[in-house]
Amino acid sequence: MIKASGWPLAPELLTAPDADFNARLEGGLVPLHWACAEGKAGVLKYMLERGANVLDVADGAVSVAGRTPLYMAVHSGSFQVVMMVIDRLKALGAPPPDEALKKRLAHVFRASHADAKNRLQQTLKDWERKAPASAPAPTAKGA
Structure with a gap:
């Protein structure tokens, strides 16, 4: 699966038993961020099952600095x-x-199946209802 995904670096970086999917690699590439940005559902599932941190905000390159995995996933267009x-x-x-990010979500998936x-609208409503009131919300930085 990793080889077929188009991962641009050595597959062993993702398949090793102690792989860190949030580690900054060559040129600042982060496996989790790459999977989200490229819409790689199978690879993302693999990473999440092995502890990848979706709270990890990108740093390094100006083009991705401050962007969250959710922002990158929305940008990929993969529901x-x-x-x-x-x-x-x-x-x-x-x-x-x-x-702003909710509006971006609605815009990206406006032509999706009803x-x-x-499901997206209901998920966001449920999330709002269950969310802690004190933590800052993920943003649409760079949108």
């Missing part, structure tokens, strides 16, 4: 990747996205 990241964020008790749009 499946977005929902996997959202589900993990909700499970961690992270705050829901800010209004079931997908409804």
